[in-house]
Amino acid sequence: MTDRPVSPDSVALAAQASSWRSAYVHVPFCARRCPYCDFAVVAAGEPGAEETGRYVDALIGEIGLESGPFPIEAVNFGGGTPTRLDPHDLERILIALRDRFGLASDAEVSIEANPEDWSPRYAAALREAGFNRVSFGVQSFDPEVLAYLGRRHSPDQAERAVTVARSAGFDTINIDLIYGAPVETDPSWASTVDRALTLGPEHLSAYALTVEGGTELSRSVRDGAPAPDGDVQADRWESLAAAASSIGLVRYEISNWATPGHACRYNLSTWAMGEFVAFGTGAHDHRDGTRARNVRRLDAYVERVERGERPRSGSEHLDGFERKRERFMVGLRLAAGVEAGSVGTAFLESAEGRRLLDARVIESIDGRVRVGRPLLTDLVARSVLSVSEEDC
């Protein structure tokens, strides 16, 4: 962690983040699949769900296939549910990463955890293994919303998990929330926000419930169940933003808040075009200007790694102008904004850009461009995609 607390939305931090390197490890196992989830997940009972040891071996095997050194500032274990793995397995993976790439002494080492898997013993073991940040998939403190989301934990369990993590000595505790489920009401959201903030997390992620194709949720919506409403979600986001800032949480990305010194490095560097290696099913990395992704299927992934092959399913190399445009577009997600550069300058001068400036959707300050109305970031991004090389 940095010595002096830096504001999560500072320009300096964003600039620094672009040079950070990080690592992502995907752990696909879950007790069951939540109805809204489209991540690469293997639910209990599905083929391969029991063979976690073999998967961990494959992960370590894949790490061995990636060239080092690649000194890492942040590691993130995500899922799925990484906390379904034995702390010992998690530690083996961490060691493999450190050996292969090198890990900064103050690196952020983070793991996603489901509250129901959490115990003092487990927390202590993770600390022991080297984890210093934990992110809880709390989603809501309203039992009705939790039921709607198909979650297995209770509001109390979530609170206890945070307390336990706190005593175990994690530097940064994050709470993930999901807002805008059709069963959620204004008061229910207000109380979720209140209970989450009362726990005093150093970090908060709040995501708008998204109906992803191919999920159980999308099927029921197609069959007539109510869908989340964009305006309601905007209301929820605004009320959260107000409450969070009143207790000193600073928003540094559309969906992420942190207290000074606790912005998630992995997250920041993603939006600042930092490079990262990634391992596991469906994982995608960004290295040497190339973005590549792994196969999503567990069996295919394991078999290919066991054969000594990279388990890739595709890759893309962006050069020159396209890379600049992507950097600009992606950087718009950050509260610090992004350096205008040639793409941003051309964009600001385009008819679209001027319209967005006029409507205060974007702002241009000190050579940087920021989205003033973060919930319209995709709209801005689409306009940026209209900027062509000739415009620059």
Place this chain on the structure above:
Amino acid sequence: MTAPSRIRNFSIIAHIDHGKSTLADRLLERTGAISERDMRAQMLDEMDLERERGITIKANAVRLDYIAASGESYQFNLIDTPGHVDFSYEVSRSLEACEGAVLVVDASQGVEAQTLANAYLAIEGGLEIIPVVNKIDLPAADPDRAAAEVAGVLGGTADEVIRVSAKTGEGIEDLLEAIVERLPAPEGVEDAPLRALVFDSFYDTYRGVVSHIRVVDGSITKREPVRFMATDLDVDVDELGIRRPATEEIDRLTTGEVGYLITGVKEIDLIRVGDTVTDVTAPTDEALPGYREPKPMVFSGLFPTDGDDFERLREALEKLRLNDSSLVYQPETSRALGFGFRVGFLGLLHMEIVRERLEREYDLDLVATAPSVAYRANLASGEQIPVRSPQDLPDAAALASIEEPFVKVMIITPSEFIGTVMDLVQQRRGVMGEMTYLSPERAELHYRMPLAEIVFDFFDQLKSKTRGYASLDYEPDDYQISDLVRVNILLNGVPVDAFSTIVHREKAYMYGKAMVSRLRELIPRQLFDVPVQAAIGTRIISRETIKARRKDVTAKCYGGDITRKRKLLERQKEGKRRMKMVGQVEVPQEAFVAALKLDM
């Protein structure tokens, strides 16, 4: 050459769909003009649009040779005409070239409005009429009733009415004989100076203007010089011919005959429909009466979706006008839609057809503004100006009154729907004239109504309220002062000229409200709240707000899969509809089209 005594020139006229073109098919077939193998239904409907819609749009002349029961051979010149009211000027023109008319009545429908209107045209023109009841093969046919009705209209007896089925061919021989026996031969003077009537004219890319003519006196010969009297144009005859319906070149057309004429002239304006062709060496000094130009009834702005297509639209209109002299247009500028044309049409069907032809034959993508009739504004200064577009209307301060065109309307309806029709007409500001009974079951109602009230969806309403039984015909009457106002539609405070309209004060609120709520649905949410208002002058009569767009982002954790995200955004961008900027507001192209479909 054929002696005039052996020539019969006639038009087939009827209400729409009563079977004129199909009857023409049978006549072509029976006279051997076309073999059964080459026959196709409604042979003379040659345009794609005619075939698709199953209606005749343009009159079409064809020559037949008929050997009568007496053994003598005759030359028939037949003109198939359209039945739709928009194209009644085609009927008038065709009748001018004929001595006779075959008036067709559908046996299952009886006399309808255009049956009457067209019968009157033929009577006024002094033509001999052969009444024919068609479709006697239909199970629902009531030939006796139809025959009685048509006999009543013509003041004859039912046994003079020929009964046919253009489908089965039954009765066709009787009709062919009646044409020989009952229709007069042309009466021109064979050795008089040439007088030929141009009754139709169209443009052919390769050959220039092709004119259909009827020789009234004298004769016309290939390669000889002729004069078009109205334009005082002297040219040589390049080609003469007839259609059977395949074209056949001939050297001479003599008194009473019908055929086509090509001179190599490319400018359609030099060869006007209704003009008289005469000899240059021995000219006549008495031109034929000619025609009155058809007056456009409705006007609409046509704008290319893509502003760059303006020139192409101009060219397309020019070309279209070569074949459709009823088309009038002048450039128009709209703040919302850019550069385009205000185009005059004979009616809504005509408008639809022109638009479709422009889009299809000239590959244009067009937005059409709400159709409007031609108003007249009486200014405070005493001056009167034409108002063909709501934009032409001066501000209230400068305005003394507005006049609108009225029409004489004739409706034929089964007696049981008289009350329904009266209600409908009353809602449309109609004033009842006389009512007569064609038969105990069917009445003929006369009204005076504002044109604006009938051109829009009156016909559909009439049809649906009378279960399809009533029919309608109208003709221009005079202008009259009415309490009319312009309703402006404002988007974000800016008037959008394309949506403004002139309506009767009592309907202003309804129009405003309907337009405002439709636009609110059609226009996607913008970056800011957009008020949509309807106003008369400065007074707002309706208002709704398109709420600002608030969320357009994936506010979900999607980690590093940026490639996928970018591709998704790119797809969304491609899928984004074509937009027109109106002030600060992005309006999708379809919104204009859909909003203007508003049926009031």
